Amino acid sequence: MSNRSVSQIVDREYLELRGKLLELAASFDRVDRASGASDPRLNLIRQGLGLLTDDKPEKALRLQQLFSREYSVNWRSELGV
Amino acid sequence: MYYIDPHIHMVSRTTDDYETLARMGCVAMSEPAFWAGFDRGSVDGFRDYFRQLTEVEPRRAAQFGIQHFTWLCINAKEAENVELSREVIAMIPEFIKCQNVLGIGEIGLNKNTRNEATVFLEHLELAARLDQLILIHTPHLEDKFQGSRMILDMLQGDSRLKPERVLVDHVEEHTIRHVLDAGFWAGMTLYPITKCTPARAADMIEIYGTERLCVNSAGDWGPSKPTAVPDLIIELRRRDHGESAIRKIVYENPIKFFKQSSNFKFRAPTDE
Numbered sequence: 001m002s003n004r005s006v007s008q009i010v011d012r013e014y015l016e017l018r019g020k021l022l023e024l025a026a027s028f029d030r031v032d033r034a035s036g037a038s039d040p041r042l043n044l045i046r047q048g049l050g051l052l053t054d055d056k057p058e059k060a061l062r063l064q065q066l067f068s069r070e071y072s073v074n075w076r077s078e079l080g081v
Numbered sequence: 082m083y084y085i086d087p088h089i090h091m092v093s094r095t096t097d098d099y100e101t102l103a104r105m106g107c108v109a110m111s112e113p114a115f116w117a118g119f120d121r122g123s124v125d126g127f128r129d130y131f132r133q134l135t136e137v138e139p140r141r142a143a144q145f146g147i148q149h150f151t152w153l154c155i156n157a158k159e160a161e162n163v164e165l166s167r168e169v170i171a172m173i174p175e176f177i178k179c180q181n182v183l184g185i186g187e188i189g190l191n192k193n194t195r196n197e198a199t200v201f202l203e204h205l206e207l208a209a210r211l212d213q214l215i216l217i218h219t220p221h222l223e224d225k226f227q228g229s230r231m232i233l234d235m236l237q238g239d240s241r242l243k244p245e246r247v248l249v250d251h252v253e254e255h256t257i258r259h260v261l262d263a264g265f266w267a268g269m270t271l272y273p274i275t276k277c278t279p280a281r282a283a284d285m286i287e288i289y290g291t292e293r294l295c296v297n298s299a300g301d302w303g304p305s306k307p308t309a310v311p312d313l314i315i316e317l318r319r320r321d322h323g324e325s326a327i328r329k330i331v332y333e334n335p336i337k338f339f340k341q342s343s344n345f346k347f348r349a350p351t352d353e
Binding site: 003004012058060061064065067068069070071073075076079080081 | 193194195198199202222223224225226227230231234253254255281284319320321
C-alpha cells in the first residue's frame with residue numbers, strides 16, 4: 001500500500017493523465033476518419049477501455065491478462081514436448 | 082548512487098554509451114547472449130560472438146571503470162533451428178570457464194513453440210550438469226503470460242535446479258507474482274512499449290517489495306534506453322523511497338544473485 005494520499009498522486013499525475021486521455025481520444029478519432037472495415041483488434045481495445053472505468057482493483061494486471069494468450073497446464077502433451 | 086545493470090546488451094551500444102553509463106554511476110553490468118537482429122548461419126558465428134562477449138566487451142567496459150560479466154546460450158528466436166542450437170550448446174563448455182561468464186542465459190521462449198521448448202530444456206540440462214546460474218528471457222506482449230508459465234513449469238520440473246539460482250527476466254504485472262511465489266529471482270526490464278516503464282516498475286516494487294527483485298535496461302539494438310536504471314532511481318526518489326531501499330534494488334540485489342557464481346569477482350568502489 002502506498003503511503004501517498006490520492007491528492008498527492010493526482011497532483012503529480014493529473015496533467016499526465018489528461019494528456020494520455022487526449023492521445024487515446026485522438027487515436028479513436030483517426031480510426032473514425034479512416035476507411036474500410038473495422039478491425040477485430042479494436043474490440044480488445046474497447047474491452048480494455050471498459051476495464052479502466054470499472055470499480056475493481058489491479059487494472060494493470062487485468063489489462064495485461066486481457067491481451068494475453070491463455071496458459072494450458074497440458075501444454076507439454078499439446079505441443080508434443 | 083552506484084548501480085549495476087544486470088541485463089544490458091553492450092555489443093549493440095557505442096563506446097560513448099559506456100562513458101555515459103559510468104558517469105551515471107554504473108560500476109558493473111552483465112550481458113546475456115541474445116539475438117543479433119538476424120539469424121546467424123553457423124556455429125562459428127556464435128563462436129565469434131562468444132569471443133566478443135568474453136574478450137572484447139570486458140576490455141571496452143574496463144576503459145571506463147565498469148566491470149563486465151556475461152552469460153552464454155543460443156537465444157529463443159534462433160532456437161527454432163534445433164540442429165544449430167545443439168551445435169551451439171555443445172560449444173558452450175569451451176567458454177564457460179572464461180573469467181567473466183556467470184552462467185547460461187538468456188534462455189527462454191519467444192513464440193512458445195515445441196522447438197523453443199526443446200532447446201530450452203537442453204539448456205537447462207547443460208546448466209544443471211555444469212552447476213551454472215541461469216538467466217531467463219520471457220516472451221513479449223501476448224505471448225508473455227503463456228510462455229512465462231511454460232518456463233516456470235519446466236524449471237520446476239527439474240529438481241536439480243534451485244530457484245534462488247535462477248533469475249527470470251522481463252516480468253510484468255501479470256507474471257511477477259508467479260515468479261516470486263515460486264522462489265525465483267525476478268527482473269524488471271525498463272523498455273519502451275513492449276516491457277515496463279520506470280513508473281510501472283516502481284508500482285511493482287511498492288506492491289511486491291524489494292526481495293529477489295532486480296531492474297535492468299536491456300539496452301539493446303531496439304528503441305531502448307541504456308540509462309533506464311537511473312530513470313527508475315529518480316522515479317523512486319520522487320515517490321520518497323529511502324536511499325537504502327533504492328540501493329538494495331539497483332546494487333545489492335544483483336550482487337547477492339551474481340555472487341552465487343564463483344566467477345563474480347566484483348570489486349566494489351571504495352573511498353580509498
